[in-house]
Amino acid sequence: MKHFTKLAVAAALGTVIGTAAVAQELYTPNLAYRTGPFAATGIPLMNGQADYMTMLNQRDGGIGGATIDFEECETGYSTEKGVECYEKTKGEAIVTQPWSTGITLQVLPKTNVDEIPILAPGYGFSPMADGTVFQWAFNMPAGYWDGADMIIQHLEAEGSLEGKKIAFLHLDHPFGKEPLPVMEMHAENKGFELLPIPVGLNEMQNQSAQWLQIRRERPDYVVMWGWGAMNAGAITEAVKTKFPMENFVGVWWAGHDADLKLVGEDGKGYKSISWSFPNLDAPLMKEIKEHVIDAGLSQTNEEEMQGVFYGRGLVMSAILAEGIKNAQENFGTADIDATQLRWGLENINLTQERIVELGMEGMVPPFSTSCANHTGHSGGWMLEWDGAKFVKASDLIMPNVDAYADLIQNAAEEYATSNAPWDRNEECSVSN
Amino acid sequence: MLYRTAGQFKTSYIADQALFPVRQDAFLLGIILIFGWVIFPMTASEFTVQTLLIPILIYALAAMGLNILTGFAGQLSLGTGAFMGVGAYACYKIITIFPELNPVIAILLSGFFSAGIGVAFGIPSLRIKGFYLAIATLAAQFFLAWLFEKWSWLYNYNASGAIQVPNSEAFGIFVMGPQAASITEYYIVLFVVTLLTVLCINLTRGNLGRTWKATRDMDIAAELIGINLLKSKLTAFAVSSYIVGVAGALYVFMWKGAAEPNVFYIQLSFQVLFIAIIGGLGSIMGNYLGAILIVGLPVVLNVVAGTQVFEMSTGSAILLIVLIAVATFLFGVARNLWGMGAAIGFGAVTLIYGYAQLHGFRIESAMIEHINVMIIGALIIFFLIIEPHGLNQLWRLIREKLIIWPFPH
Numbered sequence: 001m002k003h004f005t006k007l008a009v010a011a012a013l014g015t016v017i018g019t020a021a022v023a024q025e026l027y028t029p030n031l032a033y034r035t036g037p038f039a040a041t042g043i044p045l046m047n048g049q050a051d052y053m054t055m056l057n058q059r060d061g062g063i064g065g066a067t068i069d070f071e072e073c074e075t076g077y078s079t080e081k082g083v084e085c086y087e088k089t090k091g092e093a094i095v096t097q098p099w100s101t102g103i104t105l106q107v108l109p110k111t112n113v114d115e116i117p118i119l120a121p122g123y124g125f126s127p128m129a130d131g132t133v134f135q136w137a138f139n140m141p142a143g144y145w146d147g148a149d150m151i152i153q154h155l156e157a158e159g160s161l162e163g164k165k166i167a168f169l170h171l172d173h174p175f176g177k178e179p180l181p182v183m184e185m186h187a188e189n190k191g192f193e194l195l196p197i198p199v200g201l202n203e204m205q206n207q208s209a210q211w212l213q214i215r216r217e218r219p220d221y222v223v224m225w226g227w228g229a230m231n232a233g234a235i236t237e238a239v240k241t242k243f244p245m246e247n248f249v250g251v252w253w254a255g256h257d258a259d260l261k262l263v264g265e266d267g268k269g270y271k272s273i274s275w276s277f278p279n280l281d282a283p284l285m286k287e288i289k290e291h292v293i294d295a296g297l298s299q300t301n302e303e304e305m306q307g308v309f310y311g312r313g314l315v316m317s318a319i320l321a322e323g324i325k326n327a328q329e330n331f332g333t334a335d336i337d338a339t340q341l342r343w344g345l346e347n348i349n350l351t352q353e354r355i356v357e358l359g360m361e362g363m364v365p366p367f368s369t370s371c372a373n374h375t376g377h378s379g380g381w382m383l384e385w386d387g388a389k390f391v392k393a394s395d396l397i398m399p400n401v402d403a404y405a406d407l408i409q410n411a412a413e414e415y416a417t418s419n420a421p422w423d424r425n426e427e428c429s430v431s432n
Numbered sequence: 433m434l435y436r437t438a439g440q441f442k443t444s445y446i447a448d449q450a451l452f453p454v455r456q457d458a459f460l461l462g463i464i465l466i467f468g469w470v471i472f473p474m475t476a477s478e479f480t481v482q483t484l485l486i487p488i489l490i491y492a493l494a495a496m497g498l499n500i501l502t503g504f505a506g507q508l509s510l511g512t513g514a515f516m517g518v519g520a521y522a523c524y525k526i527i528t529i530f531p532e533l534n535p536v537i538a539i540l541l542s543g544f545f546s547a548g549i550g551v552a553f554g555i556p557s558l559r560i561k562g563f564y565l566a567i568a569t570l571a572a573q574f575f576l577a578w579l580f581e582k583w584s585w586l587y588n589y590n591a592s593g594a595i596q597v598p599n600s601e602a603f604g605i606f607v608m609g610p611q612a613a614s615i616t617e618y619y620i621v622l623f624v625v626t627l628l629t630v631l632c633i634n635l636t637r638g639n640l641g642r643t644w645k646a647t648r649d650m651d652i653a654a655e656l657i658g659i660n661l662l663k664s665k666l667t668a669f670a671v672s673s674y675i676v677g678v679a680g681a682l683y684v685f686m687w688k689g690a691a692e693p694n695v696f697y698i699q700l701s702f703q704v705l706f707i708a709i710i711g712g713l714g715s716i717m718g719n720y721l722g723a724i725l726i727v728g729l730p731v732v733l734n735v736v737a738g739t740q741v742f743e744m745s746t747g748s749a750i751l752l753i754v755l756i757a758v759a760t761f762l763f764g765v766a767r768n769l770w771g772m773g774a775a776i777g778f779g780a781v782t783l784i785y786g787y788a789q790l791h792g793f794r795i796e797s798a799m800i801e802h803i804n805v806m807i808i809g810a811l812i813i814f815f816l817i818i819e820p821h822g823l824n825q826l827w828r829l830i831r832e833k834l835i836i837w838p839f840p841h
Binding site: 032035084091102106113173178202299420 | 800
């Protein structure tokens with residue numbers, strides 16, 4: 001009984017203090033994964049995302065006067081925990097950031113009913129580009145189909161692909177299968193042979209069978225759609241089988257510094273397409289150092305901060321912050337809700353001037369979104385491993401979206417029909 | 433006193449063999465049913481329904497299916513995850529081929545497909561036993577999980593290789609898919625689980641259950657007294673796989689909403705097996721207790737870690753205190769000092785945690801996850817040490833002691 005009285009008194013006290021302390025706060029939870037099999041790649045991204053928001057809170061007192069509550073809900077990349085986190089946070093949240101493709105697939109239909117924007121920068125379902133159908137989902141600045149197209153463009157720049165053979169090493173999972181439609185389309189149009197080689201979730205670390213097949217088939221290029229332990233496995237295996245590294249290209253999630261540090265010099269020439277680049281000289285990095293790292297508010301470290309993934313985390317949060325700012329300016333209130341944030345995310349116009357203003361020069365290509373275009377199709381750079389770090393190896397490559405606009409539309413249509421009744425954005429008159 | 437059996441005379445064999453020989457058992461079950469059917473749906477938030485009630489019921493059902501096979505018939509199986517997958521994919525095909533079919537009927541039908549597959553993989557059990565049979569079911573696990581990935585007809589040639597639950601209507605409301613209300617899904621799950629539980633209780637107490645138990649205890653002796661082992665083992669595989677398949681269909685269609693093939697990997701089989709073992713092999717109620725421990729407790733711990741202990745609502749505070757008090761009392765009745773210590777310790781740790789929170793103590797959500805895993809692991813070891821036969825046996829001992837409480841011999 002004594003405990004209970006104590007508890008009750010404390011509870012009453014707590015409520016009083018709690019109500020007094022309420023300031024304008026925007027709740028943007030992140031469904032993080034710092035544990036589990038993908039933690040090694042997750043941690044730098046999560047740190048980058050969190051640090052950018054902490055920097056805004058410290059330097060500017062949040063965005064437009066409202067502080068950002070960038071709480072993390074740990075999923076360990078498991079879909080069950082993902083649902084738990086989504087249900088837990090959706091009441092207050094103005095945005096949901098689901099992270100894994102599996103969680104995105106589960107959450108995507110629910111956000112359409114719950115009316116919460118889902119921000120999946122550079123991942124998720126490529127047809128989300130069609131904003132008229134997926135009115136609550138965003139995967140800017142670039143989708144997987146953009147990535148596949150940019151990689152093929154880059155390879156074509158090295159010489160015609162006619163009669164060549166491209167092995168497509170991918171995780172046997174919705175994420176890995178995602179770019180297949182665009183790869184197949186290009187294979188048909190450009191006359192190269194596409195050889196899909198799936199890597200099961202159980203065999204990520206031991207890919208000897210897959211690389212034996214690659215040795216036997218002698219492809220001209222290997223394109224990799226890998227994640228987590230699969231990348232390190234593939235890169236070490238490629239070095240072991242002496243596959244020419246300059247003919248090995250990965251998606252942006254296969255460009256993690258730690259994976260390549262394992263092989264160091266031997267990995268020289270490995271490439272990864274990316275819509276972000278860690279420009280260590282950018283003013284933003286100094287701000288982060290001053291307001292977050294030196295203040296002891298970050299979990300990151302010196303080495304991680306220089307990596308591609310940390311920089312990408314910063315870019316992701318910057319995109320979200322830009323959406324929030326747009327919404328605040330348009331609706332004239334700091335305390336925006338989920339629907340207003342959707343407007344903000346649909347009207348992002350990240351021009352080169354704005355990127356410089358944010359202190360992020362060279363860290364992200366300029367792009368803009370509309371109610372019909374939820375991806376932005378920013379394009380990206382081909383990054384190359386020089387033996388110690390990733391460097392830009394190409395100018396900005398722009399995806400040729402027209403070539404697969406029909407694919408996007410058909411896939412989006414198909415999704416909407418199989419999930420009928422599906423609410424669309426009928427008011428949007430802009431075309432993709 | 434609370435569980436007094438004095439005056440409850442049994443004057444016939446039928447009364448002695450009844451489902452509830454002691455009146456309080458029926459009363460207790462009635463309370464649980466009222467909670468399940470009336471009080472929870474009226475009071476629970478959507479979060480509770482989606483992360484506690486529905487998954488606990490579904491996992492309990494899957495464990496019950498496995499328990500029929502392993503606990504009652506003595507045939508060890510490691511293929512539960514794959515059999516759940518068969519149910520889920522069968523349900524997906526049924527629903528996409530016959531969209532006008534009632535979803536509840538589709539779910540109940542999908543169990544027959546997994547029953548068929550289960551029987552096929554159960555045939556080796558006629559020749560091999562124990563660990564060797566476990567390996568045979570392991571083959572089923574790997575083969576079926578591989579099939580879910582490679583046979584694109586199963587997921588309607590979907591580019592992503594995942595199955596998505598469509599919105600389906602029945603009785604004029606959405607009962608399935610993202611448009612369906614959580615509460616509707618909960619009632620459907622509860623209906624199916626209640627139905628199958630009643631079926632299981634009666635099956636295991638009846639003729640078939642007795643032949644299973646005889647087969648489990650000594651199959652040669654069972655054969656000598658005239659039990660047809662072929663029939664006994666294969667019916668066990670069929671009934672078990674049917675229930676597991678229905679659980680799999682519920683798992684995807686009433687809860688997850690979408691599933692990739694890797695959901696049905698061996699981790700799921702192990703999780704269900706753990707629930708069955710911790711709950712108690714050869715019991716029905718144990719499956720629910722096991723599911724509460726393995727599926728429900730991590731969620732509760734996460735919520736507790738995330739709330740300000742001293743700021744929680746009065747209702748939750750009372751609930752927490754009552755739960756701790758009841759646990760302490762029950763362990764006290766059973767003279768189980770370890771149990772009492774654990775229950776009081778949990779309360780004390782919560783208070784200390786709340787006190788630390790008042791002084792600005794915060795844990796990162798990743799650290800909470802690590803601690804959570806450690807606590808659950810420790811609790812599994814703890815319960816297996818204090819009662820190796822599972823939570824069901826623990827409850828039975830407590831009940832025995834409760835009958836004579838407060839005057840133990």
